[in-house]
Amino acid sequence: MATKTKLHPRNQHSDGYDFTRLVADLPELEAFTTRNPAGQTTIDFKNPEAVRMLNRALLKTHYNIGFWDIPANYLCPPIPGRVDYIHYLADLLADGNNQAIPRGRDIKVLDIGTGASLVYPLIGQSEYGWHFTGTDIDAGALKSAKRICQSNNLDIKLRRQNERESIFRGVIEPRDLFHITMCNPPFHASIEQANKGTQRKWRNLGEGPSKKLNFGGQNAELWCPGGEIGFIARMVEQSTEIADQCLWFTSLVSKKDNLQTLNRILRKANVADTKTVEMAQGQKVSRFIAWTFIQKDRRSSFFESTRK
Template sequence: MATKTKLHPRNQHSEGYDFVRLVAQTPELEAFKISNPLGQSTIDFKDVNAVRMLNRALLKTHYNIDFWDIPSGYLCPPIPGRVDYIHYLADLLAESNNQEIPRGHHIKALDIGTGASLVYPLTGQSEYGWHFTGTDIDAGALKSAKQICDVNALEITLKRQIEPENIFRGVIEAKDAFHVTMCNPPFHASMAQANKGTQRKWANLGKGHSRKLNFGGQNAELWCPGGEIKFIARMVEQSAEFADQCLWFTSLVSKKDNLQPLRRILGKARVAEFKIVEMAQGQKTSRFIAWTYMKKKQRTLFINRTEA
């Protein structure tokens, strides 16, 4: 059993990885298992294949996903940190539901940039029964996501975003209503910056220099012109068009220094409320920003109306 981590109280991975249970469910993981200096079971997180196999075991053991795989070169996300976002979103929705987490298929979540791994819909549907719509601009990512859905017989809606400049336009239709939108945006402003960040991560892992991207990642997953601030600013601007169709808009913010400019952007937008939610994960803290155009009474009515 690994050392406890500072994850959300409902996160199934807060006690670390139970390798006995994981290997029992996914015997192929045994080949990647190593011991750390304390004699605890772990894997080599520099090995992309090991991380992929660990994810496969975690998704099968904890989230009832029998088949999971991603094409070579796509982002291989760390499951515990990703699912934390889901749990904090559940807490956010509970605030508008008499502190009770709304569960079930009638709760609609929109995952912007769902990726080849489909990690948020897979874990969120398993934990809370929500219905997810995943969007992406990358046809290869959606092909992978569709395969995961088809093999596991999952009811997850997938939509291709044809226009890269659009985030909500073209995927939210007039009849749609979402309780929450979520996004893990590209955080670098250029490919050069992405490569620099990758070299730093590899050095921290004791790997030295490498041209490989840490845990993979396509260009659209890692960077966009203007980086994270510009992407989220565009998201805020476009969200106004769907103010009555979405209860909460949210996005991860990878860099703490980006919070102040984003606060200014949201301060100028005509939102009813915005907040920054911090998520402590191990030795680092991540966070997401959330905003809504609805007053408190409207939020409660929105949840009750869509439950009916």
């Protein structure tokens, strides 16, 4: 596939950040702004408070979120890349809906590991009106997500995953139907690897050794036994148990080298179809994989069966 260098065409952040507009909507952001060598307004992305304030402004200006905050040491996601995932999921759903992007609350999305930020449901609900169910293993993350929902009067279901080895088991009910699931899985295999990743990121930012990561992260967000491959492999295995309850299963894949192994796992699971969708933000390239057990000629009927 051709290497992408730009955000999705529908991404509101394709032209960068309009700090004049952002500061007008959230005056508190101005104290964190600075000038880069080219004289352009920006923030210090090494400062977690500045990143959090930028996210608050972006969510308010572009996605009508009046209140947003997360506890210290939880992942503070970069918004533009998260937005891209949502838009490419919309394209994937359109492929089985006569090329029309499905909108509205009839479209059900499961966000696995929704996190304290609740960022995917906030964006997806604003952009397309989809109805989200968010799951997480961390009680603190769900408490934060619930606060965001209540403060903005949002109808987003939140479910606690009580079993660390489970992805879908225990949180998907027999009558549930989802058009798509999404996930940003932990990509380290151990706490040692996570710490090394932290140090590497700080070096890339031009800083010395530090125990902090500018975007934060709890253990469950950063690592799990088996790392990214192990997590997604469990997801594939458990997806076979609910094959008729979901149209598309998807997951971000941080390491391109993992795709070969993951595609081999998917073939063994006898899926009906798989896709790898590449995304990009400047020089940074990311991707997600998608799989379905529903044959192509039956996918449009899935939309019909879930409409009220």
